[in-house]
Structure formats: structure tokens, C-alpha cells
Amino acid sequence: MTNGAQALMKTLVDSGVEVCFTNPGTSEMHFVAALDSEPNMRAVLALFEGVATGAADGYARMAGKPAATLLHLGCGLGNGLANLHNARKGKVPVVNIVGDHATYHVPYDAQLQSDIETVARNVSPGFVRTSASTGELCQDAADAVTAARGLPGQVATLILPADVSWSEGGTPCKAPESKPAPTADDATIKNAAEAIRSGGKTALLLGGQALRKPTLMAAARIAAHNGTTLFAETFPTRIERGAGLPPVERIAYLAELATLQLSEFDHLILVDAKAPVSFFAYPGKESYLVPDTCKVHTLASPDQDSTASLSRLAEMLGAENATPAVQPAARPGPPRGKLTxxxxxxxxxxxxxxxxxxxxxxxxxxxxxxxxxxxxxxxxxxxxxxxxxxxxxxxxxxxxxxxxxxxxxxxxxxxxxxxxxxxxxxxxxxxxxxxxxxxxxxxxxxxxxxxxxxxxxxxxxxxxxxxxxxxxxxxxxxxxxxxxxxxxxxxxxxxxxxxxxxxxxxxxxxxxxxxxxxxxxGVKRKILPWLLRTLPSLPRPLSKTLKKKIAP
Amino acid sequence: MTNGAQALMKTLVDSGVEVCFTNPGTSEMHFVAALDSEPNMRAVLALFEGVATGAADGYARMAGKPAATLLHLGCGLGNGLANLHNARKGKVPVVNIVGDHATYHVPYDAQLQSDIETVARNVSPGFVRTSASTGELCQDAADAVTAARGLPGQVATLILPADVSWSEGGTPCKAPESKPAPTADDATIKNAAEAIRSGGKTALLLGGQALRKPTLMAAARIAAHNGTTLFAETFPTRIERGAGLPPVERIAYLAELATLQLSEFDHLILVDAKAPVSFFAYPGKESYLVPDTCKVHTLASPDQDSTASLSRLAEMLGAENATPAVQPAARPGPPRGKLTxxxxxxxxxxxxxxxxxxxxxxxxxxxxxxxxxxxxxxxxxxxxxxxxxxxxxxxxxxxxxxxxxxxxxxxxxxxxxxxxxxxxxxxxxxxxxxxxxxxxxxxxxxxxxxxxxxxxxxxxxxxxxxxxxxxxxxxxxxxxxxxxxxxxxxxxxxxxxxxxxxxxxxxxxxxxxxxxxxxxxGVKRKILPWLLRTLPSLPRPLSKTLKKKIAP
Known part of the structure; x- marks a missing residue:
């Protein structure tokens, strides 16, 4: 016989989830016991849930597929919430397994009883499900994996009551292969091409999946052929960079600097990215950082194939055979003297x-x-x-x-x-x-x-x-x-x-x-000069206009 | 001029909230700046929000009044959630001040944007409010303090948008004095007295506010006069104990043992406590631990004055002048040898x-x-x-x-x-x-x-x-x-x-x-004997029936 936890374990592994970052408690003991039934599931223990969730985030960024977390009721999920938030914002797939009291125990409002679903909605607005029975558990888990790893990636939360986990009658299943993401349609690509050819200054703003080598190379061909500037979002989930890869200028954290970066452009084309906004609001300052004179276009949204979309755009522009500019190899020398x-x-x-x-x-x-x-x-x-x-x-x-x-x-x-x-x-x-x-x-x-x-x-x-x-x-x-x-x-x-x-x-x-x-x-009370001193470290040569703006 | 944060600070202090456990971020900077405007507000910095919320819980348990926390958006609240859960379950008053983006910044969905209210509802089901304007802020804060410190105490969450905090026009106010809690009505007290006089075995189960000296003494008078057993809930928020105070037997964590403790009673009278349930559910075991043959009565609920209710009960039983049994002074000797x-x-x-x-x-x-x-x-x-x-x-x-x-x-x-x-x-x-x-x-x-x-x-x-x-x-x-x-x-x-x-x-x-x-x-696989070995450490002499039950 297979209990719910064992069937769930097999479903996860068969669906490609092969690592679980855990911080279990009593309600998760059957899941823990089931670890030995599935040799292909690796369990990595954390002493605090925020470590487990942040590890699942980092794992998925590099593995390109989700890990599971194992968390103990609403409080465990709470402890893991901040790093799940980071995963949500980074569109990173994570499958949370949150243990809960047995279904029949819930009405007794025992010490650890709380409303888990309300907490989960903060980080998993797209998928929160409490599995109602052992018979349904594996399909629920497969649905969670499917939800998590689709484009855009997301945090999916499956709440696992203890009796659903320990009861017999689990039937393992498997999440279906993800469907290929669609490419941007012709009208959208044509619109972007027209913006680039318009004669105005244009920039591509790359984010999400678009900061990996294949997409970067496609974008860099357009940059080489059409003089388009390449920007990256402020906080990339994962960006491939270094010698031999196209350099991309990241939008600055500080709104004052980001505004300067964007000040010269007539067109900003978004590729799996959103138009830059200030990280925080500041009294009397704008939240939206794109100048009024700059038109924003979306080439590919996060649920689309940004590489294919950019390659099509490159073709339409005749840039498909352009030689992309790449970063030359160069290292700084060794540091000396008092540390900074x-x-x-x-x-x-x-x-x-x-x-x-x-x-x-x-x-x-x-x-x-x-x-x-x-x-x-x-x-x-x-x-x-x-x-x-x-x-x-x-x-x-x-x-x-x-x-x-x-x-x-x-x-x-x-x-x-x-x-x-x-x-x-x-x-x-x-x-x-x-x-x-x-x-x-x-x-x-x-x-x-x-x-x-x-x-x-x-x-x-x-x-x-x-x-x-x-x-x-x-x-x-x-x-x-x-x-x-x-x-x-x-x-x-x-x-x-x-x-x-x-x-x-x-x-x-x-x-x-x-x-x-x-x-x-020493830069307190003179923040702007400090901001400006950081500009020369950007990979893009400064325009005359910009140089004038930042002159002391 | 007084900005929102300064007026809020004064409102909190005037309402008796004089300590704030903080882990601030940018959206809370005006609150931080306002600390110096109010000499009677002590700010205690924590490096992690779970420390701030757990400290607010511990503070209120001992001070008998709420502290504030200062938390950074939904993620900060998430990090603090587990210890707020403990405060909620212990009916401990806490006033959360959770900073949020400026109201006009919310639609831009910046990195730290999330639905704070959903998270807050997990721990503050009774009071979650996002302050809409500087003009309303102080009344909102006074309402939060009022909600938190009423009986039963609770966690109240006030969400403070940055612009509500930094705008001018705050008008300090003050939470009104708490109303005295009502005493149980005559019929309820009479019902409890009848149970105690019925001839069956009776126990008082004390929890919440009822484990402090005045209430314990009233209960102990009844115990001395009527042979009633005194139980305390499993995990007291705060219990006064030691030499000179009435000893009270805590209901055990382990359901097996709790069931034994309760097995001899015909009547269980609840005083600011709930009927015992198992901490977790276990396959094939009961969640509700009170035997079918035991009748449960409520003398005082958590919103009532348990001391006055018990004193009235003592009068009705003629126990008001009974001499309570108190714990004699006794200390163990110094420990020696290998540590355990x-x-x-x-x-x-x-x-x-x-x-x-x-x-x-x-x-x-x-x-x-x-x-x-x-x-x-x-x-x-x-x-x-x-x-x-x-x-x-x-x-x-x-x-x-x-x-x-x-x-x-x-x-x-x-x-x-x-x-x-x-x-x-x-x-x-x-x-x-x-x-x-x-x-x-x-x-x-x-x-x-x-x-x-x-x-x-x-x-x-x-x-x-x-x-x-x-x-x-x-x-x-x-x-x-x-x-x-x-x-x-x-x-x-x-x-x-x-x-x-x-x-x-x-x-x-x-x-x-x-x-x-x-x-x-060494006690694995033989849990019950271990449970039973702990019984002799209970303050209550074992009955013959119970001794027979636990005989090896």
C-alpha cells in the first residue's frame, strides 16, 4: 500500500522536483518518513524556514526547474515568506508543501492552528490549494508543479493536511511537460522594429528570462546593427555576464540615477521586463521613472519566449548576422592596503x-x-x-x-x-x-x-x-x-x-x-555627487548631454 | 507643524505604548526620525523581525500593556509572523506598525509591494487597518491600541503608508481607558457551584489571566474548601508560581498523559481557558481530550474578569475565608557529575x-x-x-x-x-x-x-x-x-x-x-512508560485508580 506522502514523493520526483529544502514539524512526519521511499528525492535540512525558501529560490534560478520546500503550518510559511516574496518577484518557480493539522483536527483550534491560505496568498496568488483527500493529493501536486514552472514561473503552495498525508490510497501521477512559450506576434515585432528604425534613440530593457546568453546574443546583434542600447532590469533574477558575453547596463537602484539613464531615449522596448519605477516613493518625487517623452513598447511579456521574439525582431531588422559586441576579458589587479x-x-x-x-x-x-x-x-x-x-x-x-x-x-x-x-x-x-x-x-x-x-x-x-x-x-x-x-x-x-x-x-x-x-x-548630505561618481563605472560611454547634466 | 509620524508617536505614548521593538526600512524612516520628538518612547532595535515581535509579546506579558513593533512592509511582517502567532494564541496585546509604500506608489507594483493585509489577517483577525490619511492616522492608532489591550488581548495591525507618515497635519489623540471586564453572571456562577457541590469529582481549569496570584488564591480557596483540583492550561501565557503560591497542575502536552490526568473527573470548570485538545492529531487517536463522562462548564470566558468571577464562586460556596494550600519553600540541592x-x-x-x-x-x-x-x-x-x-x-x-x-x-x-x-x-x-x-x-x-x-x-x-x-x-x-x-x-x-x-x-x-x-x-519505542514516569513529578498525589492504570 502507498500512503499519501509516499505517492506525493513519487509524483514530485516524476514531475522533475528532485530536491526538497525542509524544516519539518510533527504534521510533516509522514512526508519525512516517505523520503526513504524515493531515492531520487534529496532532502536538505534548514534550521530556519527562510533558509529553506531562499534555497529553493536559488536552486530554481540555477537548475531551471523548481525545488520543493517542506514547511510547518502557517508559522513555518510565515518564517519563509520573505524569501518566497523574492522568488515571486523574480518569477522563480517554487513548490511549497505546507503541512497542516489533520482535517478533522482543525475545528479544535489547537495551538498551531491558523489560516494558512491567507498567508500563502501573499506569495502564491496564482496557486494555493489545500489538498482535500489522499485520492486527490497527487493530482493536486502535479497541478502545483505545472503552475510553478510555467512561464512566468511562480510560487505554488500546496497545503497538506496530516491525514491526507498518512492515509493509504495515494496514486502517483506526473505533471505534464510544459507547453512551449509563444513567440510575440508579427504586429508586435513590427511595431518594435519601426521604433528602432524611427531615427529616435532606442533601448531594449531586458529582464527575467531575457538575461541569459541566447537572448542576450540576439539583443546584442540588434544593438550592433541598429545602435540600440541594452539595459537590464535593476535586480535580475539571473544574468549571464563576463568576458565573451554582451555587456548590459543595469537600471540603477536610485531613482535619481535611473532617471538620468533613461533621459535620452525616445523608445524603450520591454523584453520580459516592466517599465522602471522607483524602488520606494520619496516626497515630491516621481514613482514612474520613464520620461514623458519616451514611448514604451512591449516586445515580449514574461509568459512569452523572449529569445525567439528577439531573434524574429533581429531578422526583421536584418541584424541576424550582425556581430554582437562582447565584453573583452579583463581583470582588476590584486587589492592592496587597508580594506574597503x-x-x-x-x-x-x-x-x-x-x-x-x-x-x-x-x-x-x-x-x-x-x-x-x-x-x-x-x-x-x-x-x-x-x-x-x-x-x-x-x-x-x-x-x-x-x-x-x-x-x-x-x-x-x-x-x-x-x-x-x-x-x-x-x-x-x-x-x-x-x-x-x-x-x-x-x-x-x-x-x-x-x-x-x-x-x-x-x-x-x-x-x-x-x-x-x-x-x-x-x-x-x-x-x-x-x-x-x-x-x-x-x-x-x-x-x-x-x-x-x-x-x-x-x-x-x-x-x-x-x-x-x-x-x-562622507557622502551624507551630498548624495547626488556620489550618485554621479558611480556613472563612469557604467559600461556605456556618456553622451555629451549626460556629461553636461552631471558636471559638478 | 506635526507630521503623521510625530503625531502617531505622541498618540502611542499618550495611550500607554512606551516601547517600540523595531526593524525598520526606508518606508519607516519618518517614524524612525520621529523617535526623537517623543522622549517617552523607547526604541529597541532587533536584527530580525521575529525578535521584535517576540519581544513585544514578552514585554506585554510582563508589563501588562502592549508595546509596538515597527516592521517593514509585508516581508517584515512575514518574518515576524510566527511570534505574533504565539502572541495571538496567548491573547497578548501587541500593536504592529507596518510601514507600507506611499499610497500613490502602490499601483506601480515596485519590488517590495505585496498584499500586507492578507498576511496580517493570519495573526490580527480582529484588527487590521491601513491608515488612509494623516488626518485619520492618530484615531486609527488609538483604535489599534484599544483593540489590542481589551480583554482578551490581541494583536492589532496598523499599516502605515509612507506618505501618511510623512505628510503634515497629524493631530495626536489618546486611546480611552479600557472598560472594566464584566464578571460572570449569577446563573453561570450558580451552575459552577452546583457542579462542585454535586458530589462528583471536579476540577477548575485555569488559563489566560487566571494564572496570576489573585485569581490563583481565589481558586485555591475553593480547592481547600471543596476538594476541587486545580489545573492550568498546557502552555500558560504567564503563570505565577513557587513558594507561597498555590500549586497548579498543568495539563500535559502529550495527549496520552492529558487523557490520564482528566480521566477521573465528572466536572471540568473552565476559567479563561478552553477544554483541552491534542496539540497535534495522531492516526486513530482523539483530538478532544475530555472524557465523555466529564461535563464541561465555563465559569469565565477570556473577555471576563476571572478573579471577580472566581471570588463570587468562592462566596457562593462559602469558601471565601478558607485557607488556600500553598507551595512550601523547597529547593533541590546542587547538581553534580555529568550534565543532563x-x-x-x-x-x-x-x-x-x-x-x-x-x-x-x-x-x-x-x-x-x-x-x-x-x-x-x-x-x-x-x-x-x-x-x-x-x-x-x-x-x-x-x-x-x-x-x-x-x-x-x-x-x-x-x-x-x-x-x-x-x-x-x-x-x-x-x-x-x-x-x-x-x-x-x-x-x-x-x-x-x-x-x-x-x-x-x-x-x-x-x-x-x-x-x-x-x-x-x-x-x-x-x-x-x-x-x-x-x-x-x-x-x-x-x-x-x-x-x-x-x-x-x-x-x-x-x-x-x-x-x-x-x-x-533510550525511551524510543516505549513512549508510554516514559510518560508515566513523569507522573510522579506532578504536584497532585496519585489516586489509586490512576496508580493502577500506570502500574508497569
Whole structure:
């Protein structure tokens, strides 16, 4: 006989879900027991649900298919919510299995009883289902996988009552193959071609699935042939970059800078991306960042095949045989002297091997990362898609599980690292090849900027203390050692390079605590000049107009 | 001029909300800036939202009034959800201030945009409101405070759009004094009196507010006069106990044992409590634990004055002048030899000073805590009201903020400690007088029991590995030192007693990592005998019937 949990396990594996990131409780014990019935399901334990969900996100970004999570009722889902939010915003497929009380136990309102579906709707608006019986369970699971992995990818939540899991009579099934995504229709492609040929300045804004090599190459052919600028969305789910790949300019986080980036364009063509809006609202400032004079077109929406759509556009423009401009190989030299955030990024650019996976949640400390790794060997970059910090370390766990042969380098701010520090333990337990670099500047540095940007700069001591995490300064190397991860604290460029070199030549989990000054020290109250100083690091030569605008 | 945030701050303070546990982001910057406008608002920063919400819970349990939390949009609320669930189940008042995007920014669906209200409904079904304008904000806040602190206490969530916070025109107001709670009506009291006088065996089951001294004394008078047994709910929000207070027998976590406890009674009278149900459902076992032959009566519901209701009942029974039986003073001796979980509890019983606040989230390791502290100097005990683990360390933060003159001792399991380990940093930052004792047995020990209880005992290696957190064993003393907390690892009874004595005589944050074997080692596959062995530690002499039932 096959119980619900065993049949569910087989259904997941047969549907291509072969990893489950778990933080189980009593109501999930039959699912746990069923793990041994299915040799092709790998279970990776996390000590906190936010690690499990962030790992499922990172896994799917790199594996191109969903993992499952195993969460304990509404509270477990709550703990996992922030990183599921990041997955939702990044259109990443995840299949949540959320255990619930037995159906007949619900009316008794026991301690852990809560309304799981309300919570789930926040991150899985497209698929929330409580499986009603063991007979229906496997079809429910197959539907969840289908929902999750379609284009656009999404978070699907299957709520699994304990008795549905433990009862006999499960019948495994399999999610059908995903249908191929449609290509943009002729009228849409023609419209985009006309915009590009109009004589006005045009840009392609690439997002979602469109930042992978095949799509980037198609876009770069158009750029080479027609002089179209290539933009990437601010926080890509996954972007392939480095030497030999087309360089793409990311829309800046700061609205002031994004507005400058977009200021010269007459046409903005969206490819699996949305028109740029400000991350936050600021008093008296616009939320929508595209200038009135710029016309926005959509070539491919997230449910369409962006590579095919761009290739058709290239053909229509006669660009299909153009030679795309690609990034030449170039690395910065080794960092020297007292450590700064920029020198940490320099060490990464100096040493990162081919096919590395870079996870960037360094916030202000990572400002120079893009510039200093632009010509490094080709790599994937994963970023904070939904703004819910605490994504980086768990994402690194998932990426390393998905790609055991590729080194993962996670660059993480000190504030952000603390939300999901438990990820370090899973790295040790699974012996994952992840080097976590923590920028320890003892501050929520970005919030010092934001305090000023929202016009609250006359803040007093109590307010400032809320952004200061220096009392006590966290010792991340001890924290990591406490969770079984090899760790070292560095404070010079030489030490940094040596530690990173050691980590990269000795596969397994490492943590490097980089003691750095606040990256924005001394720029308070003069944010704009700082913004502008970052412009020269963009891959695009500045136009005369733009140069004039930003002249001091 | 007064902006929304400043007016809100004054409204909160004038309504008695004087502490805010914060983890802010950009959308909350005006609230942060307004902290300096209000000297009577204390802001306590947490590095993770679950710490802030658990601290607000612990604060309110001890202060008897709500604190505020400051959370960052739906994701921040999600991170705080598990401990808000515990507060909801414990009927503890909490006022959440959840920042949101500016109202006009919402339609742009920026990265952090999500449906906050859906998430909030899980923990604040009674009060979720998004403030629509600066003019309405203070009344909204006063309504939230009123909703939170009424009887029964609840979690109220006020969503604060950034522009409502930053716009001018806020008018502070004040929540009205709470109305006195009503006493049970005469018919209800008479019904309870008749049950007690019926000649059958009766028990009072006390919960919620009814476990504080005045109510306990009223109940104990009835017990002394009429031979009524006193039970407490399984997981009290706050119970006053120790020498000089009436002993009360807690309903056991394990359904098998709870059923035995209740098996002899003809009448169960509920006082701010619900009839016992099983924590989880188990195949083939009952969820409802009261025997069919026992009649359940409600004397006072959670919205009523349980002390007045019980006092009236005592009068009706002629028990008002009875002398209540109280716990005699008695401490265990010092622990000696190789450390066990029981010896840790013994050290606590041996050393804890008068008026200590004990936070118990030790799960299996805390089994003997009740027995070994029964005659210790009077103290308050806070427990895991909602079953969402990760409550203990944050609760200790809040209790210490509420009662700076009382030592807090938090007994925490290793698995549970990891969910909200960031609480240690707040203890260091605020120099809180908390001694955290972590039972390090390198296992989700309770789940080994549960795996068996749900009938999944034929588990294989993969399943078992999901309950084993020994690879790597976490080094909690390093973890604590990494967050600035004085910490020591102990493995004998003598070391344990010495470390605890040092911590208690040197006020401030300390962590003692107690290396102990699994408390349930060797009892797998024979759970019932183990259950029964715990019975002699109950404060109630065993009846002959019960003795026969549990005879080996």
C-alpha cells in the first residue's frame, strides 16, 4: 500500500522536483518518513524556514526547474515568506508543501492552528490549494508543479493536511511537460522594429528570462546593427555576464540615477521586463521613472519566449548576422592596503574562476562589484529580486545544491546576513562549495542614505541609533565557526585576496568577514555627487548631454 | 507643524505604548526620525523581525500593556509572523506598525509591494487597518491600541503608508481607558457551584489571566474548601508560581498523559481557558481530550474578569475565608557529575532568586523544570503559547525590557534557539539582564518522539537525518560571543551551577551552553512508560485508580 506522502514523493520526483529544502514539524512526519521511499528525492535540512525558501529560490534560478520546500503550518510559511516574496518577484518557480493539522483536527483550534491560505496568498496568488483527500493529493501536486514552472514561473503552495498525508490510497501521477512559450506576434515585432528604425534613440530593457546568453546574443546583434542600447532590469533574477558575453547596463537602484539613464531615449522596448519605477516613493518625487517623452513598447511579456521574439525582431531588422559586441576579458589587479568595500569587489574580480555563481546582496558595499567583475570570466549573477533582505546566503545554498561543480561566491551585507545566518549551518552540513563574503561595516548603511532621501535628515540620536549596528559589532567569523563553517576575518587587501584564493582552491564552505568602513562615509548630505561618481563605472560611454547634466 | 509620524508617536505614548521593538526600512524612516520628538518612547532595535515581535509579546506579558513593533512592509511582517502567532494564541496585546509604500506608489507594483493585509489577517483577525490619511492616522492608532489591550488581548495591525507618515497635519489623540471586564453572571456562577457541590469529582481549569496570584488564591480557596483540583492550561501565557503560591497542575502536552490526568473527573470548570485538545492529531487517536463522562462548564470566558468571577464562586460556596494550600519553600540541592537536562533544571531550582522571570522553551529538555522549581522562590513562568518555536529568546528580551529590576532566565532548546538567535545581539546592545541557557543535545528531540507517535516509526536514514542537527554540532557559546554576549559551555553539574551563579550575581546578558544528552535517549519505542514516569513529578498525589492504570 502507498500512503499519501509516499505517492506525493513519487509524483514530485516524476514531475522533475528532485530536491526538497525542509524544516519539518510533527504534521510533516509522514512526508519525512516517505523520503526513504524515493531515492531520487534529496532532502536538505534548514534550521530556519527562510533558509529553506531562499534555497529553493536559488536552486530554481540555477537548475531551471523548481525545488520543493517542506514547511510547518502557517508559522513555518510565515518564517519563509520573505524569501518566497523574492522568488515571486523574480518569477522563480517554487513548490511549497505546507503541512497542516489533520482535517478533522482543525475545528479544535489547537495551538498551531491558523489560516494558512491567507498567508500563502501573499506569495502564491496564482496557486494555493489545500489538498482535500489522499485520492486527490497527487493530482493536486502535479497541478502545483505545472503552475510553478510555467512561464512566468511562480510560487505554488500546496497545503497538506496530516491525514491526507498518512492515509493509504495515494496514486502517483506526473505533471505534464510544459507547453512551449509563444513567440510575440508579427504586429508586435513590427511595431518594435519601426521604433528602432524611427531615427529616435532606442533601448531594449531586458529582464527575467531575457538575461541569459541566447537572448542576450540576439539583443546584442540588434544593438550592433541598429545602435540600440541594452539595459537590464535593476535586480535580475539571473544574468549571464563576463568576458565573451554582451555587456548590459543595469537600471540603477536610485531613482535619481535611473532617471538620468533613461533621459535620452525616445523608445524603450520591454523584453520580459516592466517599465522602471522607483524602488520606494520619496516626497515630491516621481514613482514612474520613464520620461514623458519616451514611448514604451512591449516586445515580449514574461509568459512569452523572449529569445525567439528577439531573434524574429533581429531578422526583421536584418541584424541576424550582425556581430554582437562582447565584453573583452579583463581583470582588476590584486587589492592592496587597508580594506574597503571596493577592494573586496576588486579581489573578487581579480580571482573569480570561470563559471562562478555570484550572489550579490552586498547592498551599498557592492556598488563597485559590477564594474570590477565586468570583464571577469563568464559567470552568473543572482540578485535581490524582491527587496526582502536575507536572500543572499540561502540563495547561495540553493545555487550550490543545483550546481555542485560550480563555485558560489556570495557577497552579503552585515545587516542582511543576520536575517538568515542559519544558512551557514546548512552549508557546513551539506559541505557546499560556497564562499560567503560578509562586508562588516557595522551599519544599516543604505538606511542612512534613505533617511536623507525621504527628507528626514534632521534625525536625532535615537533615530540614528536605529541604523547603527555597531554596539556590539558582530563577529561574523565566530558566528560562522559556531555553525561549523571555516571562517576568517580580514582587514587588508592582501589578506582578502589570500583568504579568497584559499577558499577558491579548497572547495567547501568558507566565510570571509571583510572589515570595511561604511561605503558611503562622507557622502551624507551630498548624495547626488556620489550618485554621479558611480556613472563612469557604467559600461556605456556618456553622451555629451549626460556629461553636461552631471558636471559638478 | 506635526507630521503623521510625530503625531502617531505622541498618540502611542499618550495611550500607554512606551516601547517600540523595531526593524525598520526606508518606508519607516519618518517614524524612525520621529523617535526623537517623543522622549517617552523607547526604541529597541532587533536584527530580525521575529525578535521584535517576540519581544513585544514578552514585554506585554510582563508589563501588562502592549508595546509596538515597527516592521517593514509585508516581508517584515512575514518574518515576524510566527511570534505574533504565539502572541495571538496567548491573547497578548501587541500593536504592529507596518510601514507600507506611499499610497500613490502602490499601483506601480515596485519590488517590495505585496498584499500586507492578507498576511496580517493570519495573526490580527480582529484588527487590521491601513491608515488612509494623516488626518485619520492618530484615531486609527488609538483604535489599534484599544483593540489590542481589551480583554482578551490581541494583536492589532496598523499599516502605515509612507506618505501618511510623512505628510503634515497629524493631530495626536489618546486611546480611552479600557472598560472594566464584566464578571460572570449569577446563573453561570450558580451552575459552577452546583457542579462542585454535586458530589462528583471536579476540577477548575485555569488559563489566560487566571494564572496570576489573585485569581490563583481565589481558586485555591475553593480547592481547600471543596476538594476541587486545580489545573492550568498546557502552555500558560504567564503563570505565577513557587513558594507561597498555590500549586497548579498543568495539563500535559502529550495527549496520552492529558487523557490520564482528566480521566477521573465528572466536572471540568473552565476559567479563561478552553477544554483541552491534542496539540497535534495522531492516526486513530482523539483530538478532544475530555472524557465523555466529564461535563464541561465555563465559569469565565477570556473577555471576563476571572478573579471577580472566581471570588463570587468562592462566596457562593462559602469558601471565601478558607485557607488556600500553598507551595512550601523547597529547593533541590546542587547538581553534580555529568550534565543532563534534568541537572540543568536542578541548577535553576537550586539558584534562582526571588522574582525571577523564567522563559521556558526547552521542549523535551525542560520536562523536569516544573518539578524542580515548584518550591523555588516565587517567580513568573512564560511558555510557548502558540507552538511556533523561536519564541523564547525574543520573549526574554521583552520581559527584561518590561522588568529591568528582575532577572530573566531563558531555558531554550538548541533547535528552537536557532530560529531567532539574533535576539542575543539585542540582549547585548541593551545590556539586558537575561541568562539564556541553551540545552545542546544536537537534535530535534521532540520530533524523534513525534515520528513514532504519528505511526511513522519505520523511518529510514534519510528521514532520521531530518531530525538530527549534529552535523555539525552548533557551538552556541561561539555564536553568542559573536553577537557580544558573555558565554560559556558547561558539561558537568558543578560547572553548570557555577556558571549560573556567576550569571545571576553579575547582571547583564549571559549565555550558558549546557551540553546534554538527548533527554529522551533510550525511551524510543516505549513512549508510554516514559510518560508515566513523569507522573510522579506532578504536584497532585496519585489516586489509586490512576496508580493502577500506570502500574508497569
Amino acid at each position: 568595500a571596493e577592494k573586496v569587489c576588486k579581489a573578487v574580480g581579480h580571482l573569480m574562476p570561470e563559471d562562478a555563481i555570484i550572489v550579490d546582496e552586498a547592498i551599498t558595499s557592492g556598488l563597485m562589484l559590477n564594474a570590477l567583475t565586468a570583464g571577469a570570466p563568464k559567470h552568473d549573477l543572482l540578485t535581490l529580486t524582491g527587496g526582502a533582505i536575507g536572500q543572499g546566503l540561502p540563495n547561495a545554498v540553493g545555487a550550490a545544491v543545483a550546481c555542485p561543480d560550480r563555485p558560489v561566491i556570495a557577497l552579503i551585507g552585515d545587516g542582511t546576513a543576520m536575517y538568515t545566518n542559519q544558512a551557514l549551518w546548512t552549508m557546513a552540513r551539506e559541505n557546499l562549495n560556497v564562499t560567503s563574503i560578509i562586508f562588516n561595516n557595522a551599519s544599516y548603511s543604505i538606511l542612512n542614505v534613505e533617511l536623507e532621501r525621504v527628507g528626514a535628515e534632521e534625525a536625532g540620536d535615537k533615530a540614528k541609533s536605529q541604523l547603527d549596528i555597531s554596539g556590539p559589532v558582530i563577529d561574523f567569523s565566530r558566528l560562522a565557526q559556531g555553525m561549523g563553517v571555516h571562517a576568517i576575518r580580514v582587514s587588508t587587501g592582501e589578506e582578502m585576496a589570500k583568504a579568497l584564493d584559499y577558499a577558491l582552491t579548497n572547495p567547501g564552505p568558507h566565510l570571509i568577514e571583510a572589515v570595511v568602513p561604511e561605503s558611503l562615509n | 537536562a534534568e541537572k540543568v533544571c536542578k541548577a535553576v531550582g537550586h539558584l534562582m532568586p526571588e522574582d525571577a522571570i523564567i522563559v521556558d522553551e526547552a521542549i523535551t529538555s525542560g520536562l523536569m523544570l516544573n518539578a524542580l522549581t515548584a518550591g523555588a522562590p516565587k517567580h513568573d513562568l512564560l511558555t510557548l503559547t502558540g507552538g511556533a518555536i523561536g519564541q523564547g529568546l525574543p520573549n526574554a528580551v521583552g520581559a527584561a525590557v518590561a522588568c529591568p529590576d528582575r532577572p530573566v532566565i531563558a531555558l531554550i532548546g538548541d533547535g528552537t534557539a536557532m530560529y531567532t538567535n539574533q535576539a542575543l545581539w539585542t540582549m547585548a546592545r541593551e545590556n539586558l539582564n537575561v541568562t539564556s541557557i541553551i540545552f545542546n543535545n544536537a537534535s530535534y528531540s521532540i520530533l524523534n518522539v513525534e515520528l513514532e507517535r504519528v505511526g511513522a516509526e519505520e523511518a529510514g536514514d534519510k528521514a532520521k537525518s531530518q531530525l538530527d542537527i549534529s552535523g555539525p554540532v552548533i557551538d552556541f557559546s561561539r555564536l553568542a560571543q559573536g553577537m557580544g554576549v558573555h558565554a560559556i559551555r558547561v558539561s558537568t553539574g558543578e560547572e553548570m551551577a557555577k556558571a549560573l551563579d556567576y550569571a545571576l550575581t553579575n547582571p547583564g546578558p549571559h549565555l550558558i551552553e549546557a551540553v546534554v544528552p538527548e533527554s529522551l535517549n
